[in-house]
Amino acid sequence: MNSQFTIIAATNFSETSVNAVNYAAGLAKASGAQLLIFHSFSLPLHSANSHITADGLQLQLNKVNTRLALLAAELTQFYAITITYNCSYSFLEDYLPTLITDTNTQLVVMGMAERSFEQELMGNATTFAIKSLNLPVLAVPLHARLHKAKKVLFAFDAKKKIAAGKLLWLGVALKHIKAEIELFSVDETLKTLKEENPGVLVKNIIDEEFQEIKYVYKSVRSNTVIAEIEKEINLYNADILVMMPQRYGFWDSIVHRSKTRIMASGLNIPLLSLPNY
Known part of the structure:
Protein backbone atom coordinates (compact mmCIF):
# COMPACT_ATOMS: atom_id res chain seq x y z
CA MET A 1 0.00 0.00 0.00
CA ASN A 2 1.28 3.42 -0.99
CA SER A 3 2.42 5.23 2.16
CA GLN A 4 0.89 8.44 0.74
CA PHE A 5 -2.59 6.95 0.42
CA THR A 6 -4.97 9.17 2.41
CA ILE A 7 -8.53 9.06 3.72
CA ILE A 8 -10.16 12.43 4.40
CA ALA A 9 -12.81 12.54 7.14
CA ALA A 10 -14.81 15.78 7.12
CA THR A 11 -16.32 16.96 10.38
CA ASN A 12 -18.38 19.87 11.68
CA PHE A 13 -18.02 18.48 15.24
CA SER A 14 -21.60 17.22 15.35
CA GLU A 15 -22.15 13.83 16.98
CA THR A 16 -22.82 12.23 13.60
CA SER A 17 -19.71 13.66 11.95
CA VAL A 18 -17.45 12.74 14.87
CA ASN A 19 -18.74 9.17 14.64
CA ALA A 20 -17.90 9.25 10.92
CA VAL A 21 -14.34 10.34 11.79
CA ASN A 22 -14.05 7.38 14.17
CA TYR A 23 -15.30 5.06 11.44
CA ALA A 24 -12.73 6.53 9.04
CA ALA A 25 -9.97 5.95 11.58
CA GLY A 26 -10.89 2.28 11.74
CA LEU A 27 -10.87 2.07 7.94
CA ALA A 28 -7.49 3.79 7.80
CA LYS A 29 -6.04 1.26 10.21
CA ALA A 30 -7.59 -1.68 8.31
CA SER A 31 -6.34 -0.48 4.91
CA GLY A 32 -2.96 0.91 5.97
CA ALA A 33 -3.89 4.48 5.02
CA GLN A 34 -3.23 7.84 6.59
CA LEU A 35 -6.17 9.80 7.98
CA LEU A 36 -6.68 13.53 7.49
CA ILE A 37 -9.45 15.15 9.56
CA PHE A 38 -10.88 18.17 7.74
CA HIS A 39 -13.08 21.01 8.93
CA SER A 40 -14.40 23.72 6.65
CA PHE A 41 -14.58 26.80 8.83
CA SER A 42 -17.20 29.53 8.48
CA LEU A 43 -18.06 32.39 10.77
CA PRO A 44 -21.30 32.52 12.77
CA LEU A 45 -23.79 34.85 11.12
CA HIS A 46 -23.57 37.51 13.83
CA SER A 47 -19.76 37.58 13.54
CA ALA A 48 -19.88 37.93 9.78
CA ASN A 49 -22.39 40.77 10.02
CA SER A 50 -20.26 42.64 12.56
CA HIS A 51 -17.20 42.75 10.24
CA ILE A 52 -14.93 40.69 12.48
CA THR A 53 -11.31 41.84 12.70
CA ALA A 54 -8.33 39.82 11.51
CA ASP A 55 -7.40 39.10 15.13
CA GLY A 56 -10.94 37.95 15.85
CA LEU A 57 -10.89 35.65 12.84
CA GLN A 58 -7.55 34.19 13.91
CA LEU A 59 -8.96 33.54 17.38
CA GLN A 60 -11.85 31.60 15.88
CA LEU A 61 -9.45 29.60 13.69
CA ASN A 62 -7.26 28.83 16.70
CA LYS A 63 -10.25 27.46 18.60
CA VAL A 64 -11.20 25.18 15.73
CA ASN A 65 -7.62 23.98 15.27
CA THR A 66 -7.43 23.17 18.98
CA ARG A 67 -10.55 21.01 18.71
CA LEU A 68 -9.11 19.24 15.66
CA ALA A 69 -5.78 18.66 17.42
CA LEU A 70 -7.48 17.12 20.45
CA LEU A 71 -9.63 14.83 18.28
CA ALA A 72 -6.59 13.77 16.21
CA ALA A 73 -4.53 13.07 19.34
CA GLU A 74 -7.29 10.96 20.88
CA LEU A 75 -7.75 8.85 17.73
CA THR A 76 -3.99 8.52 17.17
CA GLN A 77 -3.61 7.02 20.62
CA PHE A 78 -6.58 4.67 20.21
CA TYR A 79 -5.95 3.43 16.63
CA ALA A 80 -2.15 3.79 16.45
CA ILE A 81 -2.23 5.32 12.96
CA THR A 82 -0.89 8.50 11.33
CA ILE A 83 -3.46 11.30 11.65
CA THR A 84 -3.19 14.89 10.48
CA TYR A 85 -5.78 17.65 10.38
CA ASN A 86 -6.66 20.63 8.22
CA CYS A 87 -8.88 23.63 8.89
CA SER A 88 -9.90 25.94 6.08
CA TYR A 89 -11.75 29.25 6.22
CA SER A 90 -13.81 28.46 3.12
CA PHE A 91 -16.85 26.65 1.87
CA LEU A 92 -16.41 22.88 1.88
CA GLU A 93 -17.54 22.69 -1.75
CA ASP A 94 -14.76 25.07 -2.81
CA TYR A 95 -11.80 23.74 -0.84
CA LEU A 96 -12.35 19.98 -0.56
CA PRO A 97 -11.49 19.16 -4.23
CA THR A 98 -8.17 21.02 -3.87
CA LEU A 99 -7.35 19.21 -0.65
CA ILE A 100 -8.10 15.87 -2.30
CA THR A 101 -5.69 16.60 -5.14
CA ASP A 102 -2.92 17.81 -2.82
CA THR A 103 -3.06 14.75 -0.55
CA ASN A 104 -3.60 11.89 -3.05
CA THR A 105 -6.83 11.03 -1.28
CA GLN A 106 -8.73 7.91 -2.38
CA LEU A 107 -11.71 8.08 -0.03
CA VAL A 108 -13.77 10.83 1.63
CA VAL A 109 -15.78 9.95 4.75
CA MET A 110 -18.65 12.12 5.97
CA GLY A 111 -21.62 11.87 8.30
CA MET A 112 -25.00 10.78 6.98
CA ALA A 113 -27.97 13.01 7.77
CA GLU A 114 -31.29 11.64 8.95
CA ARG A 115 -33.88 11.30 6.22
CA SER A 116 -36.24 14.19 5.65
CA PHE A 117 -38.14 15.63 2.71
CA GLU A 118 -35.83 18.66 2.68
CA GLN A 119 -32.69 16.48 2.62
CA GLU A 120 -34.00 14.38 -0.27
CA LEU A 121 -35.05 17.44 -2.25
CA MET A 122 -32.16 19.85 -1.59
CA GLY A 123 -29.37 17.54 -0.44
CA ASN A 124 -26.55 18.44 1.97
CA ALA A 125 -22.74 18.52 2.09
CA THR A 126 -22.56 14.72 1.90
CA THR A 127 -24.87 14.43 -1.08
CA PHE A 128 -22.93 17.26 -2.73
CA ALA A 129 -19.73 15.22 -2.32
CA ILE A 130 -21.38 12.13 -3.80
CA LYS A 131 -22.61 14.11 -6.79
CA SER A 132 -19.48 16.18 -7.44
CA LEU A 133 -16.34 14.31 -6.37
CA ASN A 134 -14.68 11.83 -8.70
CA LEU A 135 -13.67 9.41 -5.96
CA PRO A 136 -15.43 7.14 -3.45
CA VAL A 137 -17.46 8.85 -0.72
CA LEU A 138 -18.54 6.99 2.41
CA ALA A 139 -21.59 8.38 4.24
CA VAL A 140 -21.75 7.10 7.84
CA PRO A 141 -24.88 7.31 10.02
CA LEU A 142 -24.73 8.08 13.72
CA HIS A 143 -24.79 4.59 15.19
CA ALA A 144 -22.65 2.72 12.62
CA ARG A 145 -19.56 0.91 13.93
CA LEU A 146 -16.81 -0.52 11.72
CA HIS A 147 -16.13 -3.56 13.93
Missing part, protein backbone atom coordinates in the same frame (compact mmCIF):
# COMPACT_ATOMS: atom_id res chain seq x y z
CA LYS A 148 -19.68 -4.76 13.20
CA ALA A 149 -19.27 -4.46 9.41
CA LYS A 150 -19.25 -8.08 8.24
CA LYS A 151 -21.65 -8.02 5.27
CA VAL A 152 -21.36 -5.64 2.31
CA LEU A 153 -24.25 -5.27 -0.13
CA PHE A 154 -22.99 -4.07 -3.53
CA ALA A 155 -26.04 -2.83 -5.47
CA PHE A 156 -25.09 -2.17 -9.09
CA ASP A 157 -26.31 -1.79 -12.63
CA ALA A 158 -25.43 -4.97 -14.50
CA LYS A 159 -25.06 -3.06 -17.76
CA LYS A 160 -22.34 -0.78 -16.37
CA LYS A 161 -18.69 -1.73 -16.06
CA ILE A 162 -17.05 -1.01 -12.72
CA ALA A 163 -13.31 -0.51 -12.34
CA ALA A 164 -12.84 -2.66 -9.26
CA GLY A 165 -9.07 -2.55 -9.71
CA LYS A 166 -9.13 1.10 -8.63
CA LEU A 167 -10.50 0.06 -5.24
CA LEU A 168 -7.51 -1.75 -3.80
CA TRP A 169 -8.01 -0.07 -0.42
CA LEU A 170 -11.52 -1.54 -0.20
CA GLY A 171 -10.31 -5.07 -0.83
CA VAL A 172 -7.60 -4.72 1.82
CA ALA A 173 -10.06 -3.31 4.37
CA LEU A 174 -12.68 -5.99 3.75
CA LYS A 175 -10.13 -8.78 4.10
CA HIS A 176 -8.88 -7.24 7.33
CA ILE A 177 -12.34 -7.11 8.93
CA LYS A 178 -13.27 -10.51 7.41
CA ALA A 179 -16.27 -9.16 5.53
CA GLU A 180 -18.18 -10.79 2.70
CA ILE A 181 -19.94 -9.19 -0.30
CA GLU A 182 -23.29 -9.81 -1.94
CA LEU A 183 -23.48 -8.53 -5.52
CA PHE A 184 -27.06 -7.42 -6.04
CA SER A 185 -28.65 -6.12 -9.24
CA VAL A 186 -32.17 -4.91 -9.94
CA ASP A 187 -32.75 -5.02 -13.67
CA GLU A 188 -35.45 -6.14 -16.08
CA THR A 189 -32.90 -7.50 -18.59
CA LEU A 190 -30.36 -9.02 -16.20
CA LYS A 191 -31.67 -12.59 -16.55
CA THR A 192 -31.13 -12.54 -20.31
CA LEU A 193 -27.68 -10.95 -20.02
CA LYS A 194 -26.56 -13.50 -17.46
CA GLU A 195 -27.76 -16.45 -19.56
CA GLU A 196 -25.93 -15.16 -22.62
CA ASN A 197 -22.57 -14.64 -20.90
CA PRO A 198 -22.50 -16.15 -17.39
CA GLY A 199 -19.81 -14.93 -15.02
CA VAL A 200 -18.80 -11.84 -17.01
CA LEU A 201 -20.87 -9.46 -14.91
CA VAL A 202 -19.29 -10.72 -11.70
CA LYS A 203 -15.81 -10.46 -13.21
CA ASN A 204 -16.40 -6.80 -14.01
CA ILE A 205 -16.64 -6.11 -10.27
CA ILE A 206 -14.58 -8.72 -8.43
CA ASP A 207 -11.07 -8.83 -9.87
CA GLU A 208 -7.73 -9.95 -8.46
CA GLU A 209 -7.82 -7.63 -5.43
CA PHE A 210 -11.07 -9.24 -4.24
CA GLN A 211 -10.36 -12.90 -4.88
CA GLU A 212 -9.83 -13.72 -1.20
CA ILE A 213 -13.19 -12.20 -0.20
CA LYS A 214 -16.25 -14.39 0.02
CA TYR A 215 -19.07 -13.19 -2.21
CA VAL A 216 -22.48 -14.29 -3.45
CA TYR A 217 -24.46 -13.14 -6.47
CA LYS A 218 -28.16 -12.31 -6.54
CA SER A 219 -30.45 -10.55 -8.98
CA VAL A 220 -34.12 -9.59 -9.07
CA ARG A 221 -36.35 -8.30 -11.84
CA SER A 222 -38.19 -5.19 -10.77
CA ASN A 223 -38.86 -1.56 -11.68
CA THR A 224 -38.79 -0.38 -8.05
CA VAL A 225 -35.04 -0.18 -7.57
CA ILE A 226 -34.88 1.70 -4.26
CA ALA A 227 -37.57 -0.46 -2.66
CA GLU A 228 -35.76 -3.65 -3.73
CA ILE A 229 -32.43 -2.41 -2.39
CA GLU A 230 -33.99 -1.47 0.96
CA LYS A 231 -35.66 -4.89 1.11
CA GLU A 232 -32.37 -6.65 0.34
CA ILE A 233 -30.53 -4.68 3.04
CA ASN A 234 -32.86 -6.29 5.57
CA LEU A 235 -32.89 -9.77 3.99
CA TYR A 236 -29.10 -9.94 3.74
CA ASN A 237 -28.65 -8.13 7.08
CA ALA A 238 -26.14 -5.85 5.37
CA ASP A 239 -23.73 -3.68 7.35
CA ILE A 240 -22.56 -1.50 4.42
CA LEU A 241 -24.31 -0.56 1.16
CA VAL A 242 -22.21 0.14 -1.95
CA MET A 243 -23.70 1.96 -4.95
CA MET A 244 -22.54 3.85 -8.02
CA PRO A 245 -24.53 6.98 -8.99
CA GLN A 246 -25.26 7.64 -12.64
CA ARG A 247 -24.30 10.94 -14.29
CA TYR A 248 -27.14 12.80 -15.96
CA GLY A 249 -26.99 15.71 -18.37
CA PHE A 250 -28.46 19.10 -17.47
CA TRP A 251 -31.99 18.42 -18.75
CA ASP A 252 -32.05 14.87 -17.40
CA SER A 253 -30.98 16.12 -13.97
CA ILE A 254 -34.15 18.21 -13.75
CA VAL A 255 -36.36 15.11 -13.75
CA HIS A 256 -33.97 12.58 -12.18
CA ARG A 257 -32.84 12.36 -8.58
CA SER A 258 -29.90 10.03 -8.12
CA LYS A 259 -30.90 6.84 -6.31
CA THR A 260 -27.56 6.97 -4.52
CA ARG A 261 -28.18 10.49 -3.25
CA ILE A 262 -31.65 9.52 -2.04
CA MET A 263 -30.19 6.57 -0.16
CA ALA A 264 -27.53 8.85 1.38
CA SER A 265 -30.03 10.34 3.82
CA GLY A 266 -31.66 8.21 6.44
CA LEU A 267 -30.05 4.78 6.11
CA ASN A 268 -29.03 3.04 9.33
CA ILE A 269 -25.93 1.56 7.67
CA PRO A 270 -23.06 3.34 5.88
CA LEU A 271 -23.35 4.03 2.15
CA LEU A 272 -20.23 3.85 -0.01
CA SER A 273 -20.76 5.74 -3.26
CA LEU A 274 -18.35 4.81 -6.04
CA PRO A 275 -17.57 7.31 -8.82
CA ASN A 276 -18.88 6.56 -12.28
CA TYR A 277 -15.44 6.18 -13.86
Whole structure:
Protein backbone atom coordinates (compact mmCIF):
# COMPACT_ATOMS: atom_id res chain seq x y z
CA MET A 1 0.00 0.00 0.00
CA ASN A 2 1.28 3.42 -0.99
CA SER A 3 2.42 5.23 2.16
CA GLN A 4 0.89 8.44 0.74
CA PHE A 5 -2.59 6.95 0.42
CA THR A 6 -4.97 9.17 2.41
CA ILE A 7 -8.53 9.06 3.72
CA ILE A 8 -10.16 12.43 4.40
CA ALA A 9 -12.81 12.54 7.14
CA ALA A 10 -14.81 15.78 7.12
CA THR A 11 -16.32 16.96 10.38
CA ASN A 12 -18.38 19.87 11.68
CA PHE A 13 -18.02 18.48 15.24
CA SER A 14 -21.60 17.22 15.35
CA GLU A 15 -22.15 13.83 16.98
CA THR A 16 -22.82 12.23 13.60
CA SER A 17 -19.71 13.66 11.95
CA VAL A 18 -17.45 12.74 14.87
CA ASN A 19 -18.74 9.17 14.64
CA ALA A 20 -17.90 9.25 10.92
CA VAL A 21 -14.34 10.34 11.79
CA ASN A 22 -14.05 7.38 14.17
CA TYR A 23 -15.30 5.06 11.44
CA ALA A 24 -12.73 6.53 9.04
CA ALA A 25 -9.97 5.95 11.58
CA GLY A 26 -10.89 2.28 11.74
CA LEU A 27 -10.87 2.07 7.94
CA ALA A 28 -7.49 3.79 7.80
CA LYS A 29 -6.04 1.26 10.21
CA ALA A 30 -7.59 -1.68 8.31
CA SER A 31 -6.34 -0.48 4.91
CA GLY A 32 -2.96 0.91 5.97
CA ALA A 33 -3.89 4.48 5.02
CA GLN A 34 -3.23 7.84 6.59
CA LEU A 35 -6.17 9.80 7.98
CA LEU A 36 -6.68 13.53 7.49
CA ILE A 37 -9.45 15.15 9.56
CA PHE A 38 -10.88 18.17 7.74
CA HIS A 39 -13.08 21.01 8.93
CA SER A 40 -14.40 23.72 6.65
CA PHE A 41 -14.58 26.80 8.83
CA SER A 42 -17.20 29.53 8.48
CA LEU A 43 -18.06 32.39 10.77
CA PRO A 44 -21.30 32.52 12.77
CA LEU A 45 -23.79 34.85 11.12
CA HIS A 46 -23.57 37.51 13.83
CA SER A 47 -19.76 37.58 13.54
CA ALA A 48 -19.88 37.93 9.78
CA ASN A 49 -22.39 40.77 10.02
CA SER A 50 -20.26 42.64 12.56
CA HIS A 51 -17.20 42.75 10.24
CA ILE A 52 -14.93 40.69 12.48
CA THR A 53 -11.31 41.84 12.70
CA ALA A 54 -8.33 39.82 11.51
CA ASP A 55 -7.40 39.10 15.13
CA GLY A 56 -10.94 37.95 15.85
CA LEU A 57 -10.89 35.65 12.84
CA GLN A 58 -7.55 34.19 13.91
CA LEU A 59 -8.96 33.54 17.38
CA GLN A 60 -11.85 31.60 15.88
CA LEU A 61 -9.45 29.60 13.69
CA ASN A 62 -7.26 28.83 16.70
CA LYS A 63 -10.25 27.46 18.60
CA VAL A 64 -11.20 25.18 15.73
CA ASN A 65 -7.62 23.98 15.27
CA THR A 66 -7.43 23.17 18.98
CA ARG A 67 -10.55 21.01 18.71
CA LEU A 68 -9.11 19.24 15.66
CA ALA A 69 -5.78 18.66 17.42
CA LEU A 70 -7.48 17.12 20.45
CA LEU A 71 -9.63 14.83 18.28
CA ALA A 72 -6.59 13.77 16.21
CA ALA A 73 -4.53 13.07 19.34
CA GLU A 74 -7.29 10.96 20.88
CA LEU A 75 -7.75 8.85 17.73
CA THR A 76 -3.99 8.52 17.17
CA GLN A 77 -3.61 7.02 20.62
CA PHE A 78 -6.58 4.67 20.21
CA TYR A 79 -5.95 3.43 16.63
CA ALA A 80 -2.15 3.79 16.45
CA ILE A 81 -2.23 5.32 12.96
CA THR A 82 -0.89 8.50 11.33
CA ILE A 83 -3.46 11.30 11.65
CA THR A 84 -3.19 14.89 10.48
CA TYR A 85 -5.78 17.65 10.38
CA ASN A 86 -6.66 20.63 8.22
CA CYS A 87 -8.88 23.63 8.89
CA SER A 88 -9.90 25.94 6.08
CA TYR A 89 -11.75 29.25 6.22
CA SER A 90 -13.81 28.46 3.12
CA PHE A 91 -16.85 26.65 1.87
CA LEU A 92 -16.41 22.88 1.88
CA GLU A 93 -17.54 22.69 -1.75
CA ASP A 94 -14.76 25.07 -2.81
CA TYR A 95 -11.80 23.74 -0.84
CA LEU A 96 -12.35 19.98 -0.56
CA PRO A 97 -11.49 19.16 -4.23
CA THR A 98 -8.17 21.02 -3.87
CA LEU A 99 -7.35 19.21 -0.65
CA ILE A 100 -8.10 15.87 -2.30
CA THR A 101 -5.69 16.60 -5.14
CA ASP A 102 -2.92 17.81 -2.82
CA THR A 103 -3.06 14.75 -0.55
CA ASN A 104 -3.60 11.89 -3.05
CA THR A 105 -6.83 11.03 -1.28
CA GLN A 106 -8.73 7.91 -2.38
CA LEU A 107 -11.71 8.08 -0.03
CA VAL A 108 -13.77 10.83 1.63
CA VAL A 109 -15.78 9.95 4.75
CA MET A 110 -18.65 12.12 5.97
CA GLY A 111 -21.62 11.87 8.30
CA MET A 112 -25.00 10.78 6.98
CA ALA A 113 -27.97 13.01 7.77
CA GLU A 114 -31.29 11.64 8.95
CA ARG A 115 -33.88 11.30 6.22
CA SER A 116 -36.24 14.19 5.65
CA PHE A 117 -38.14 15.63 2.71
CA GLU A 118 -35.83 18.66 2.68
CA GLN A 119 -32.69 16.48 2.62
CA GLU A 120 -34.00 14.38 -0.27
CA LEU A 121 -35.05 17.44 -2.25
CA MET A 122 -32.16 19.85 -1.59
CA GLY A 123 -29.37 17.54 -0.44
CA ASN A 124 -26.55 18.44 1.97
CA ALA A 125 -22.74 18.52 2.09
CA THR A 126 -22.56 14.72 1.90
CA THR A 127 -24.87 14.43 -1.08
CA PHE A 128 -22.93 17.26 -2.73
CA ALA A 129 -19.73 15.22 -2.32
CA ILE A 130 -21.38 12.13 -3.80
CA LYS A 131 -22.61 14.11 -6.79
CA SER A 132 -19.48 16.18 -7.44
CA LEU A 133 -16.34 14.31 -6.37
CA ASN A 134 -14.68 11.83 -8.70
CA LEU A 135 -13.67 9.41 -5.96
CA PRO A 136 -15.43 7.14 -3.45
CA VAL A 137 -17.46 8.85 -0.72
CA LEU A 138 -18.54 6.99 2.41
CA ALA A 139 -21.59 8.38 4.24
CA VAL A 140 -21.75 7.10 7.84
CA PRO A 141 -24.88 7.31 10.02
CA LEU A 142 -24.73 8.08 13.72
CA HIS A 143 -24.79 4.59 15.19
CA ALA A 144 -22.65 2.72 12.62
CA ARG A 145 -19.56 0.91 13.93
CA LEU A 146 -16.81 -0.52 11.72
CA HIS A 147 -16.13 -3.56 13.93
CA LYS A 148 -19.68 -4.76 13.20
CA ALA A 149 -19.27 -4.46 9.41
CA LYS A 150 -19.25 -8.08 8.24
CA LYS A 151 -21.65 -8.02 5.27
CA VAL A 152 -21.36 -5.64 2.31
CA LEU A 153 -24.25 -5.27 -0.13
CA PHE A 154 -22.99 -4.07 -3.53
CA ALA A 155 -26.04 -2.83 -5.47
CA PHE A 156 -25.09 -2.17 -9.09
CA ASP A 157 -26.31 -1.79 -12.63
CA ALA A 158 -25.43 -4.97 -14.50
CA LYS A 159 -25.06 -3.06 -17.76
CA LYS A 160 -22.34 -0.78 -16.37
CA LYS A 161 -18.69 -1.73 -16.06
CA ILE A 162 -17.05 -1.01 -12.72
CA ALA A 163 -13.31 -0.51 -12.34
CA ALA A 164 -12.84 -2.66 -9.26
CA GLY A 165 -9.07 -2.55 -9.71
CA LYS A 166 -9.13 1.10 -8.63
CA LEU A 167 -10.50 0.06 -5.24
CA LEU A 168 -7.51 -1.75 -3.80
CA TRP A 169 -8.01 -0.07 -0.42
CA LEU A 170 -11.52 -1.54 -0.20
CA GLY A 171 -10.31 -5.07 -0.83
CA VAL A 172 -7.60 -4.72 1.82
CA ALA A 173 -10.06 -3.31 4.37
CA LEU A 174 -12.68 -5.99 3.75
CA LYS A 175 -10.13 -8.78 4.10
CA HIS A 176 -8.88 -7.24 7.33
CA ILE A 177 -12.34 -7.11 8.93
CA LYS A 178 -13.27 -10.51 7.41
CA ALA A 179 -16.27 -9.16 5.53
CA GLU A 180 -18.18 -10.79 2.70
CA ILE A 181 -19.94 -9.19 -0.30
CA GLU A 182 -23.29 -9.81 -1.94
CA LEU A 183 -23.48 -8.53 -5.52
CA PHE A 184 -27.06 -7.42 -6.04
CA SER A 185 -28.65 -6.12 -9.24
CA VAL A 186 -32.17 -4.91 -9.94
CA ASP A 187 -32.75 -5.02 -13.67
CA GLU A 188 -35.45 -6.14 -16.08
CA THR A 189 -32.90 -7.50 -18.59
CA LEU A 190 -30.36 -9.02 -16.20
CA LYS A 191 -31.67 -12.59 -16.55
CA THR A 192 -31.13 -12.54 -20.31
CA LEU A 193 -27.68 -10.95 -20.02
CA LYS A 194 -26.56 -13.50 -17.46
CA GLU A 195 -27.76 -16.45 -19.56
CA GLU A 196 -25.93 -15.16 -22.62
CA ASN A 197 -22.57 -14.64 -20.90
CA PRO A 198 -22.50 -16.15 -17.39
CA GLY A 199 -19.81 -14.93 -15.02
CA VAL A 200 -18.80 -11.84 -17.01
CA LEU A 201 -20.87 -9.46 -14.91
CA VAL A 202 -19.29 -10.72 -11.70
CA LYS A 203 -15.81 -10.46 -13.21
CA ASN A 204 -16.40 -6.80 -14.01
CA ILE A 205 -16.64 -6.11 -10.27
CA ILE A 206 -14.58 -8.72 -8.43
CA ASP A 207 -11.07 -8.83 -9.87
CA GLU A 208 -7.73 -9.95 -8.46
CA GLU A 209 -7.82 -7.63 -5.43
CA PHE A 210 -11.07 -9.24 -4.24
CA GLN A 211 -10.36 -12.90 -4.88
CA GLU A 212 -9.83 -13.72 -1.20
CA ILE A 213 -13.19 -12.20 -0.20
CA LYS A 214 -16.25 -14.39 0.02
CA TYR A 215 -19.07 -13.19 -2.21
CA VAL A 216 -22.48 -14.29 -3.45
CA TYR A 217 -24.46 -13.14 -6.47
CA LYS A 218 -28.16 -12.31 -6.54
CA SER A 219 -30.45 -10.55 -8.98
CA VAL A 220 -34.12 -9.59 -9.07
CA ARG A 221 -36.35 -8.30 -11.84
CA SER A 222 -38.19 -5.19 -10.77
CA ASN A 223 -38.86 -1.56 -11.68
CA THR A 224 -38.79 -0.38 -8.05
CA VAL A 225 -35.04 -0.18 -7.57
CA ILE A 226 -34.88 1.70 -4.26
CA ALA A 227 -37.57 -0.46 -2.66
CA GLU A 228 -35.76 -3.65 -3.73
CA ILE A 229 -32.43 -2.41 -2.39
CA GLU A 230 -33.99 -1.47 0.96
CA LYS A 231 -35.66 -4.89 1.11
CA GLU A 232 -32.37 -6.65 0.34
CA ILE A 233 -30.53 -4.68 3.04
CA ASN A 234 -32.86 -6.29 5.57
CA LEU A 235 -32.89 -9.77 3.99
CA TYR A 236 -29.10 -9.94 3.74
CA ASN A 237 -28.65 -8.13 7.08
CA ALA A 238 -26.14 -5.85 5.37
CA ASP A 239 -23.73 -3.68 7.35
CA ILE A 240 -22.56 -1.50 4.42
CA LEU A 241 -24.31 -0.56 1.16
CA VAL A 242 -22.21 0.14 -1.95
CA MET A 243 -23.70 1.96 -4.95
CA MET A 244 -22.54 3.85 -8.02
CA PRO A 245 -24.53 6.98 -8.99
CA GLN A 246 -25.26 7.64 -12.64
CA ARG A 247 -24.30 10.94 -14.29
CA TYR A 248 -27.14 12.80 -15.96
CA GLY A 249 -26.99 15.71 -18.37
CA PHE A 250 -28.46 19.10 -17.47
CA TRP A 251 -31.99 18.42 -18.75
CA ASP A 252 -32.05 14.87 -17.40
CA SER A 253 -30.98 16.12 -13.97
CA ILE A 254 -34.15 18.21 -13.75
CA VAL A 255 -36.36 15.11 -13.75
CA HIS A 256 -33.97 12.58 -12.18
CA ARG A 257 -32.84 12.36 -8.58
CA SER A 258 -29.90 10.03 -8.12
CA LYS A 259 -30.90 6.84 -6.31
CA THR A 260 -27.56 6.97 -4.52
CA ARG A 261 -28.18 10.49 -3.25
CA ILE A 262 -31.65 9.52 -2.04
CA MET A 263 -30.19 6.57 -0.16
CA ALA A 264 -27.53 8.85 1.38
CA SER A 265 -30.03 10.34 3.82
CA GLY A 266 -31.66 8.21 6.44
CA LEU A 267 -30.05 4.78 6.11
CA ASN A 268 -29.03 3.04 9.33
CA ILE A 269 -25.93 1.56 7.67
CA PRO A 270 -23.06 3.34 5.88
CA LEU A 271 -23.35 4.03 2.15
CA LEU A 272 -20.23 3.85 -0.01
CA SER A 273 -20.76 5.74 -3.26
CA LEU A 274 -18.35 4.81 -6.04
CA PRO A 275 -17.57 7.31 -8.82
CA ASN A 276 -18.88 6.56 -12.28
CA TYR A 277 -15.44 6.18 -13.86
